[in-house]
Each structure stands twice: as structure tokens, then as C-alpha cells.
Amino acid sequence: MKKFVVLFIAVLLSTPLMAQDAPKAEVFGGYQYLHFGSSSDLGTSSGQGFNGWNAAGQFNFTKFAGVEGDFSGTYATISGVKTHVYTYTGGPVVFAYVGKIKPFVHVLFGGVRLTGTESGVSLTFSGYTAMAGGGVDVKVNKVLGVRLAQFDWVYYHFGSQTVGDVQFSSISGSKNVRISTGIVARF
Helix, strand or coil: EEEHHHHHHHHHHHHHHCCCCCCEEEEEEEEEEEEEEHHHHHHCCCCCEEEEEEEEEEECCCCCCCEEEEEEEEEEEEEEEEEEEEEEEEEEEECEEEEEEEEEEEEEEEEEEEEEEEEEEEEEEEEEEEEEEEEEEEECCCEEEEEEEEEEEEEEEEECCEECCCCECCCCEEEEEEEEEEEEEEE
């Protein structure tokens, strides 16, 4: 019974901190670092880093839950091949407001596109991706915030394909992480 009373009092005291109204929509834009873990399929034995951008739109249904659409593009040169990775994902997001701080978690599903170009020849693989992670936003004022950090685990899968007479086997990977930071506009 004592545990129940302590829990009830803790929830009662923390409710005013979390009762802050959530904006109906939020838009994020900023920098992204993507690290693909080691993959002999991608020609990397120790992993590969990509730099680029990340943009997301979020619609909030309640003070604690919403849906998010996330888009990103990252770029690197691997063994002389200019490589681009684009993702387009969406899914649920759960968050809480504690004063000016907003921690959140999300699970995103969607597509991924990998393009490699060398000497004017380009090869593109399309597949699917899943991301799970979260981050922390800090409210600057009523309409502006800063995403201190967002960390996501990234899974990707590209199906096999034939180009000309060359057969490329499917490629999958789950040793991947994405880190983002930037500005959040709140509406």
C-alpha cells in the first residue's frame, strides 16, 4: 500500500510539469551523420560514415503522441564511387514535456535508395528500412526549439537485381546508427 501511495503522490506532483500543451505540428531540419556498419556487400570492412541532412514533420494527436514523417539524404565517396543514401520513413512518436525539455521516442518504417556513381555510370538499389530511436528537443520560445540530439538504430534491406548480365545479390544490414541535430519549428 505504501508503494501505491508514493507512486500516486509522485504522479500527482509531476502532472503540472507534463501538462504543458503540445504544439499541433512540428517541423525539424538539420545535420545528419549516418554510420553504416561493416558490410562486405557494400565494400566496407570497417564501416562507412556518411554526412548529410535530415528533415521531419510531426503531427501531434495528443499531448503525448503523434505521427512523424522523416526524410534524409547522406553522401560519401567509397573507393572512388560517389555514394548517396536517401530514406523516406514514417511512424508513431511518443513524447513528454518536462519544462522546456521534450524527450521523445519513435519507430519509423519506409524506403531507402542507395545510388553509386563512378565515371558517369550509375547504379541504384531501392529497398526498405526501419529505424528506432529518440532524442531530446529544447524549447527556445513558443515557435522555435533546438534538437540537441537524435539517435536512431537503422536497418536496411535491398533486394537482388540484375543489371545487364550482372547479378547483384540482396544486401541487408543492422549495424547502423544515425545521429541528427538541428532546429525545430513549432506550430
